[in-house]
Amino acid sequence: MWSDDAFLMLPQEQRPAKFFEQVRASKEVFILNDKDGCVMLTSDDEDGVPVWPTASLAQMWANEEWSDCEPKAIDLDTWLSRWTIGLSRDLLCVIVAPAPGEDSEVMLPEDFAEKLL
Template sequence: MSDTLDNIAQFTPEQRLNYLVKECILNKQVWILTDQDGCVMLNTEDEDCTPVWPSETFAQAWATGDWSACEAKAIDLKTWHDRWTRGLEDDDVAVAVFPSENEEGLVISAQEFDFELKTKAKK
């Protein structure tokens, strides 16, 4: 797995998005981090984001420092499509796509992420 982690660390944000979408479809789930208040959020200069990962391993790798009490949680894709996309949109929260350890990554709307998942799932 560390091999994969190292390889993926070299990915561009777009490659990370493609990898995330492919893995989420393959495993039928999206991974988030939670704490006692619920889903962990990130703040960029412009917006609030929910970071998402392709697997428990990647999500848990982020649970360090201030986030060491956080736990990785899987959301099945049906629940994501049915509840999370609309909930994030209603709360004006974006999706931080599989952020790297230095917190870099694409920030897209929940609608865009949903579209990517649904479009690629049909292929």
């Protein structure tokens, strides 16, 4: 598995492929969670749940307004059986390994699920 620094040093367009490689190997994704549930990112075009391949990458986002959040691991079986359906129902996207100040890959939950397999 790559280090977080090596992951962040990849050009943005290469990060999604490395994300899926790491997640398939570890069989889990990470979200940020607080007492109210998972955090969401919003933009003019879409709303979505950010996901990361490691707890430490997710933890990098736990600052300022998300300072009370903690990384939470979700195993792939749970993601595929519950999260994909729930996000689709709620018309939310999946934001793949966002990095501060950069555009991120935004995917429909079904497309994200296909890449996990």
